[in-house]
Amino acid sequence: MKHVITIMLYLSAQFICAQTAVEQTVHDKLSPAVSAKINRYVGEKFNASYENRILAQDVHTLVHPFTVRDEYRCWQSEFWGKWFTSAVLAYRYNPTPILADKLKEAVEELITTQTPDGYIGNYAPESRLGAWDIWGRKYCLLGLIAYYDLTKDPVALEAAAKQADCLIRELAEKNVKIVRMGNHRGMAASSVLEPICQLYVRTGDKKYLDFAEEIVREWETPDGPQLISKADIPVGKRFPKPERNNWYGWEQGQKAYEMMSCYEGLLELYRLTGKEDYKKAAGQTWQSIMDTELNIAGSGSAMEAWFSGKGLQTTPIEHYQETCVTVTWLKFNQQLLRLTGEAKYADAIEQTFYNALLGSMRPDGSDWAKYTPLYGQRLKGSEQCGMGLNCCNASGPRGLFSIPLTAVMTAEKGIYINFYMDGSYELMTPAKRTVTLLQKTDYPLSGQIDIQLNLQKEEKMDISLRIPSWSEKSTVTVNGSLVENVVPGEYIILSRTWKNNDKISIEFEMRGKIHTMYTNPTYTAITRGPIVLARDERLKGAALEAILTPVTNENKYIDLTLNDHSDAGIWMVFGAKFIPESYAEYGAEPVETELCDYASAGNAIAAYPFFKVWMPQLYDPRK
Template sequence: MKVFYTMLLLIGASTAIHAQKVKPSIRDKFFASNYSVVKGHIGEKLDQSYENRILVQDIEHLVAPFRSRKESRMWQSEFWGKYVTSAVLAYKYRPEPAMMNTLKEAVAGLIATQTQDGYIGNYSPEHRLEQWDIWGRKYSMLGLLDYHELTSDQASLAAAVKVADHLMKELADRDGVIVNKGNYRGMAASSVLEPMVKLYRLTVKEKYLNFAKEIVRQWETPEGPNLISKADQDVSSRFARPASWYSLEQGQKAYEMMSCYEGLLELYRITGDPMYKAAVEKTWQNIRATEINVAGSGASEEMWFSGHKRQTLPVAHFQETCVTATWIKLNQQLLRLTGEVKYADEIEKSYYNALLGALNHDASEWAKYTPLNGRRLPGSGQCGMNLNCCDASGPRGQFTLPLTTVMGTGDGLAVNFYVEGQYSLTTPKGKKVVLNQQTDYPVSGLIKLSLNLPKAEEMTLQLRIPAWSEINEVYVNDELIRDVKAGTSLKIKRSWNSKDMVRVKLDMRGRVERHDANGSFASIFRGPMVLSRDTRFGGPDLITANRPVVDKAGYFDLRPVSNTNGENLWMHYKGSFVPESYKEVAAEPIEIDLIDYASAGNGTQNSTFAVWLPQVFSNRER
């Protein structure tokens, strides 16, 4: 093994950094828009996060741990990389001088800490490669590479190359094994796969590709996480329960597992090996089926735990924001790669519910965990710093949306999400096109789309029809498009010009879903939104059983409430419920207030909220 790593270091060791990029074997189906201007509620939250979280970050606070290099077990070094990758996305969305100055300060500050042998990190020499050391180096590389790809800055690329070369040499000098370093069967350490593949793409140095392939080979050794061979198994039970929860033996760590699969997709793009893509797709299907809850996230105490069937329980440390953001990012990877609607559906549910639900009222802080019943509680600082991993991760998920709301395809444009704003792209013939969305979705299901083109051009406009939207109307100008099916991409091929108007009406009827083996709990949905009760609005106690009144088709009538009394509130409805009664005749229906999950418990006063509505069990109805 040691010899193998030494060979990797020698391959291409004298090769200069090339300007060209490696041509991928697999091309993405969807391509990010050039820029976007997002409006409405989502735009407001993006701007708040931009100004109140990212721009105000103390850069010196992030860089300081890299100067002291005294650590033996903590993860301070991840914060810089998460911050910079978030700031790069934010700058792409709003390219303002203040954000670029902040990025320059952060990158220059980090590079100044690099040792002569190439190390960037916070660990003391005797503890290198232990605990979170390689994980931190991964995030430093990701930040440096993102900055390089944004600016073409050669110093940041050179610094990332030195970090990678030093890591490979240290591993070779030790024992050549990465999957026994740090925690979680090597998933934290071996998630360095992602920046290694990116380095290969940017430098054309074969040693980085060979190193990436070696990481994947080691995954399948007895001490590795078996991320390919166990792709058919439930993510919560791939390995025996470890004696120590946060340990090397723990194989169910949600965040790190998905980070590894993100890297595997990058390797798939380069190599075209179908085994890599199949492993990610199988695992994605299992996570969605067995772990993801009604708010679009999962994990308990940071591990997969068969959470879908347990989501009505009071769950310890539920749906870590790092897990939410990484689930969104993994789905974004798969959406780009395949163009399949199901990935956009998952992003939308997670983004509007779990992700925004972790954000406080002015977007200055992210919760580390958010329950489905309970209270919004802030996370604590970690590693002796006044921020935690989720403060750093939240914006990484949030700022993926602007550049992927509308994307380019080989033959036109794809509208993945319905968000008010303007989206600039390039047509198949290389012309600039701006797609305008006029909508308050998901407050309503009405969307108007128009194109600003220099001249008419034949191309295909794809519209995502969400899986939950059973009844849909789509008009191009005054022509009704027929056979619009839920859960599909509606493709409209024609000669488009700036006078054309597309009108979409999605099915926003309230839906009731029953959960657990006896249907003992109900949740209420409207479009992609899961709704919640909140003690701010009174009504019967949260623990009482109130049955939703549905129509013959099973839908629940939700009546909008416009007066929010100055509360931090996005959506507010009233619905009819039949309260529990011990009389022979059912009680008369009562009205109960429901609001969007992201707003629940997130107002100007402390309150308790509940997604889960207890339901009376009837033995006759089993």
């Protein structure tokens, strides 16, 4: 019987959508692809994480704390849900019997720990609701609901409902506000809003919608994080900075990961209610993060909190760019992209994915860095809570596997191509026919992408191509005919009757761009397309500590020459000309120095090479 269930799961997973009991007020503009198969470098990263992190995880280790239930302050209970939701995304990308068995085992083993009152967690009875207890319950809910969506197993949904009922009942019986529970002005605990909204959609039980609205009401009380009323305040300045010894306590209202998790839940509630204030607050917060926190690699935070860090990114920063923050920023953008179909969210995802996210993953996919600086080393994170892994090991693949089925998505009038990755994508057309879209490209190594449509029958629809904001000059052709009005930072909508084997060709401008931070001293960094480039002590050229000024051409770009460095396990290496510091009056001649992609910089299996993104420039008192 187990074998039969596994095969059914294996065959059907890619075609299952969430079974809903209520109609949402607001529908997403974009829906995931039916399936995807991605090749080349990015495909190898998916495969590495699948084999060496997802399948390698011992399920019993994750479930064990739920059988002990003696905790009072730690967060062991989040690891099951983080790994499990990662594994469900991985399974949707690559459904195999071995992962189906692992998912089934993980759910069944977790459900056996549920107490008669519905509790699934690792906290002692007298410590329930405190510290990270509700946070851990949230991750259990997310995992159980994800499994229900995948399999339609009613036992998983029933267990999730009992878990939610237990939480609602305990809060009422103890007459406490959820925003006073746990850490970070209640953001950790009240981020349970996301699965509570999901549970309402799948059960139709209005008590979950009522609870969701109560959570948001409590946000706006003096005790709450005021995530709506303070949405127009920069995320790093919403509350006074807590004392050093209470940095991770209740007073910390700038905790980045938890804050964005709450906004993910608020967007789920917006879909249910249509209340524009919810969407507006999420959008304002997104813009604040972009304007005041996000660094050149597409992430941020220090000591896991927002700190107005955008302008400080050239300095060495303690506990910089936590991977959990990177993943949640990416997921927040995925929510907004699905909801709105706006190109700026896809641009942000691409920046984060190729740089901060891939940079936090070890080359073989087995491990994820806890913090990833822009200068220094990518060091291994320590394990947490006696679990043999840490939060970022468990969370990293959640960001990674959110990409495949959102690279190409469907909309009411056709197809959106968000990300350019060599592979095949199966989708449904507006007429409900299957279409396979093939991308042939080595992007972002080059800017050339060739797309072919395999259609069952010719059909009139839109195909929307994202034109990245960094590509100032882009060329698009359809069956050899040039497309006009291609605008950076927007989708170009190709509306026509499409036929089998129609072809689209795209060429993006992949020039080396100089970015300058006018601090003291001034710093420069270099990007090429979506890729941040970095110096690495393994590469040829001047010493890492040398002061180098980029040599620019007549158009103020830096010329980059692709060099082969595959033997060092580095994805991209470019040679470029720089003027070194000189003590001679007439200056120095240019020297060639190599740079590599940020994700590869300092990222090695057996060593921790030093690297840097931002390069200090000589101070010139004449300027």
